[in-house]
Amino acid sequence: MTNNSRHASSYRDPSGHVFVENNVIKRVIFPSYFPQYNKLKEAGFFKKAFQHKLLIPHEEIEKSETKICIQPEQIPFITYPYEWSFQQYKEAALLTLKLQKYALQNGFSLKDATAYNIAFHNGNAIFIDTLSLDFYQENTPWRAYKQFITHFLGPLLLAKYHGATFLKTMSNFIDGMPLKMIASLLPTTTKLNPFLYTNIHLLANYENKHQEEDVRASKQASLSKKGLFNIIDSLYNYIKKLQLKEQSEWGNYYQKTNYSDNAFTQKSSIINDWIQNLNAKKVIDVGGNDGTFVRQITSEIELALVGDIDNNAVDQNHYAVKKNKESNMLPFVIDLLNPSAAIGFQNTERFSFIQRVQEFKPDAVLALALIHHLSLTGNVPFENSAAFFASFSQHLIIEFPKRNDSYATRLLNAKAEFKDQFGHYNLENFEKTYAAHFELIDKKIISDSERVLYLFKKKKSV
Numbered sequence: 001m002t003n004n005s006r007h008a009s010s011y012r013d014p015s016g017h018v019f020v021e022n023n024v025i026k027r028v029i030f031p032s033y034f035p036q037y038n039k040l041k042e043a044g045f046f047k048k049a050f051q052h053k054l055l056i057p058h059e060e061i062e063k064s065e066t067k068i069c070i071q072p073e074q075i076p077f078i079t080y081p082y083e084w085s086f087q088q089y090k091e092a093a094l095l096t097l098k099l100q101k102y103a104l105q106n107g108f109s110l111k112d113a114t115a116y117n118i119a120f121h122n123g124n125a126i127f128i129d130t131l132s133l134d135f136y137q138e139n140t141p142w143r144a145y146k147q148f149i150t151h152f153l154g155p156l157l158l159a160k161y162h163g164a165t166f167l168k169t170m171s172n173f174i175d176g177m178p179l180k181m182i183a184s185l186l187p188t189t190t191k192l193n194p195f196l197y198t199n200i201h202l203l204a205n206y207e208n209k210h211q212e213e214d215v216r217a218s219k220q221a222s223l224s225k226k227g228l229f230n231i232i233d234s235l236y237n238y239i240k241k242l243q244l245k246e247q248s249e250w251g252n253y254y255q256k257t258n259y260s261d262n263a264f265t266q267k268s269s270i271i272n273d274w275i276q277n278l279n280a281k282k283v284i285d286v287g288g289n290d291g292t293f294v295r296q297i298t299s300e301i302e303l304a305l306v307g308d309i310d311n312n313a314v315d316q317n318h319y320a321v322k323k324n325k326e327s328n329m330l331p332f333v334i335d336l337l338n339p340s341a342a343i344g345f346q347n348t349e350r351f352s353f354i355q356r357v358q359e360f361k362p363d364a365v366l367a368l369a370l371i372h373h374l375s376l377t378g379n380v381p382f383e384n385s386a387a388f389f390a391s392f393s394q395h396l397i398i399e400f401p402k403r404n405d406s407y408a409t410r411l412l413n414a415k416a417e418f419k420d421q422f423g424h425y426n427l428e429n430f431e432k433t434y435a436a437h438f439e440l441i442d443k444k445i446i447s448d449s450e451r452v453l454y455l456f457k458k459k460k461s462v
Contacts, residue, residue, distance in 0.1 A: 002091065005021060006018070006019045007010055007020070007025075012281070012460075013112075013129075013131055014030070014032065015029065015030055015032055015033035015036075015112055015131045016030050016033060016131050018030050024071065024074065025071075025074060026061070026069055026070065026071050027058070027069070027070050027071075027130060027131070028067050028068070028069050029067060029068040029069070029070065029131065030066075030067060031065070031066065031067075033131055034068070035135075036108075036131075036133065036135060036149065037068060037131075039135070040108065040133060041060075043106060043107075045106050045108065045133075048102075049099070049102065052102070052131075053124055053126065054098060054099045054102060054127060055099065055126070055127050055130065055264075056072045056073055056075070056097065056119075056121070056126050056127065056128045056130070057068040057072065058071060058072040058073065058130060059071055060185045068213060070130065071126070072130070073121075073370060075119050075121045075126075075128070076282075076302075076303050076360065077305055077330060077356060077360050078119050078305065078351075078356065079119070079330065079332040080116070080170075080171070080238055080340065081115040081118075081151075081155075081167070081170045081221075082167060082169070082170040082171040082333075082340065083115065083307075083332045083333050083334060083340060083353075084120075084167065084333065085164065085311050085312075085314035085315045085318055085321065085331065085332075085333055086156075086159055086164045086167065086244050086315060086334075087310055087315045087318050088120065088125070088314070088318050088331070089105075089115075089152075089155065089156060089159070089167055090127045090156065090239060090240070090242060090313075091124075091125045091318075092115060092118040092152070093115075093148075093152035093153070093156060093239050094236060094239060094240060095118060095125045095126070095127060096110070096113055096117070096118065096127065096148065096152065096235075097148075097232055097235055097236045097239075099127050100113070100142070100144075101229065101232050101233075101236075103133055103136070103245045104136055104225060104228060104229065104232070107135065107136050108133050108134065108135060108136055109133075109135070109136040109137075109142065109143065109144075110132050110133060110134075110142075110143075110144050110145055111132055111133070111134040111143050112129060112132040112144055112147065113132075113144035113145075113147045113148035113151060113152070114147055114151050114175075114176070115151040115152060115155075115170065116151075116174070116350075117129040117132055120330055120332075122327040123321050123322065123325060123326055123327045123329070124322075129268040132144075136225075138225070139222045139223060139224060139225075139359035140223065141223050141228070142228060142231065142232075145231070145371040146179075146203065147176055147180070148235070149176075149182075149199060149200070149203065150173075150175075150176025150177050150178070150179060150182070151170075151176045151177075152239070153199060153200070153235065153238075153239065154176075154177045154179070154182035154200065155167055155169075155170055155177055156239060156242055157182065157186060157190075157196070157200070157242075158177070158182065158185055158186070158347070159244065160242055160243070160244060160245075161185075161186060161187060162185065162246055163244075163246050164246065164311035165311070166311075167311075167333075168333075171340065171341070171343055171350075172301070172348065174335070174343060179200070179203055179204040179207050180204050180207065180208060180275070181203065181436070182200060183200050183201050183204035186200065186201075192270055195234060195238055199235070208256075211401075233396070239376045243325065244267055244311075244312075244315075246312075254406050254416070257347060258446040259448075259449060260449070261451040262447065262448050263446050263447060263448040263451070265452065266446055266447060266448075267293070267399075267446050267451075268293060268296040269385075270444045270446070270453050271296070271297070271366070271368075271397060271453070272296055272297050272298055272299070273295055273302075273398075273457050274364075274397055275297050275299055276298070276299045276443065277366055278363060278364055279299075279363075280299070280362075280363035280364040280395070281299070281300070281301060281302040281303075281305075281363055281412075282301075282302055282303055282304075282360065282361065282362045282363050282364075283297075283301055283305070283362055283364050283365075283366065284304070284305040284306075284307070284357060284360070284362045284364075284365050284366070285304065285305070285306045285307070285362065285365075285366040285367075285368065286307050286309055286334065286336055286365065286366065286367055286370065287308060287309075287336070287366075287367060287368060287369065287370035287373075287458075288306035288307060288317070288331075288366065288368075289308050289310070289313045289317075290308075290313045290314075290316040290317045290320065291304075291306045291317040291320060291321075291329060291331065293366070293368060294306055294329065294366070295329075295382055301328055302328060303328050303329075303330065304329045304330070304334070305327060305330050305332065305357075305360070305362070306329060306330065306331050307331070307332050307333065307334035308331075308333065309333065309334065309335045309336070310333075311333060314331045314333050317329075317331040318331045321322075334353060336370070336374065336388075337346065337374065337377075337378040337380070339352070339353040339354060340352060340353040341353075342355065354391060354392060357392040358391065358392045360392075361394075362392065362393070362394070363393075363394060363395065364393075364395045364396075364397060365389060365392065365393040365394075365395065365396050365397070366397050366398075367389065367396065367397070367398040367399070368397070368399045369399055369401065369407070369451075370384065370398070370399045371398060371399070371400055371401070371430070372400075372405070372407060372408045372411055372425075373411070375422075375425055376408065376411035376412060376414075376415070376422065376425060377411060380431055381424075381433075382424070382429060382433035382434065383433050383436070384435045385436070386433055386434045386436065387437060389437075389438075390437040390458055393456075393458055394455075394457070394458050395441075395455065395456065395457055395458070396438060396455075396456040396457075397453065397455055397456075398453075398454050398456065399433075399451055399452070399453050399454075400427060400430055400452045400453075400454065401449065401450060401451050402426075402427060402451065403425060403426060403450075404450045405449070405450035406450075408425075408450075427452065431454075434454075434456060437458065438457060438458055438459060439456065439457045439458075439459055440454065440456060441455040441456060441457050442454070443455070444457040
């Protein structure tokens with residue numbers, strides 16, 4: 001997104017739009033929204049919503065007869081719904097309901113309930129679309145009810161019954177998962193659950209018959225505020241209790257690692273020393289599991305992005321962030337063999353993972369216990385992974401498990417009769433290939449292990 005330009009996803013709301021000026025995100029508000037904005041401000045709603053951490057704080061920086069300009073608190077890195085773990089997704093859903101309930105208590109209502117209105121910032125989910133708040137009109141249904149179902153309840157239910165990887169499909173449904181698809185993928189027994197029948201199956205039936213608007217209008221036109229509160233509370237209570245049943249290989253990775261205690265401590269110490277020497281303030285660990293090694297860093301980190309392919313590991317990390325009140329760590333789900341692409345109209349509404357990391361400009365990138373998965377599981381040549389890391393790394397801390405490492409051996413053996421075709425997987429070839437993109441700063445052999453740590457600096461010519 002270039003400076004002084006409207007955000008590519010900000011064309012949907014005629015009340016205003018988000019733009020960038022001197023690398024700062026701002027929002028312009030048009031006269032059509034002045035009545036809502038002024039009332040929200042005068043009533044003290046904004047101030048209280050900021051205090052309760054329901055809405056991203058902002059300050060008013062310009063006001064005229066034709067526009068109001070506000071500058072929200074800046075969020076260093078945006079993750080999207082398809083990059084959230086199950087528990088993060090739940091938190092985003094519950095926050096939306098909390099804000100809607102608080103708005104109703106004060107005479108307002110959310111006109112939008114898309115998952116893309118939520119970001120994770122300072123360890124918490126936060127609502128970021130200030131213009132989504134509108135006046136509440138007596139005896140009317142929640143305007144954003146269906147959107148909430150297709151963006152939150154539906155995806156969470158499918159994750160519950162089919163696994164957390166189903167949340168990734170949100171990248172295909174920028175306007176929410178189709179009700180018909182949600183209903184068809186749920187077990188038939190869910191029709192016997194009054195809550196699910198009402199909020200999913202019945203709603204899908206109405207839509208399928210092209211009668212949804214007529215039926216809802218006749219059924220809910222006189223819905224009282226108390227009835228609306230009941231709907232919000234029932235959604236909140238049901239979602240709060242949702243849990244996953246699936247297990248994962250990496251959710252308790254560090255309880256069954258092939259490191260000895262000495263090797264684990266040594267690895268942590270080396271990484272900590274390198275981060276301190278680099279004076280790194282912004283870090284990204286692209287295979288960080290539950291954030292264990294980032295938490296061992298003793299120097300002051302402004303923000304550490306910790307991604308992993310495994311939902312349960314990211315859930316554990318998210319839980320630790322909440323428990324420890326770690327405002328400087330952001331967990332997210334990422335598959336480096338298929339990182340998030342740019343999506344939306346003209347592929348510009350939601351930015352790719354690589355573009356966002358490039359704009360984040362991390363001081364150090366950690367790729368620990370990862371290269372063997374890229375090279376042996378994904379068959380990614382060293383020259384390709386080196387180019388990938390060089391695209392966003394000024395400094396790269398990467399761990400290489402040698403062929404005799406138990407995990408690397410397991411992956412090689414899985415190649416069966418093709419095992420001999422992976423003779424290129426060795427230290428010498430790795431170092432030679434990465435030298436085309438990086439300058440070697442330091443190299444440490446981790447004792448009591450078959451692993452080597454490298455500190456690389458990106459070459460200026462690359």
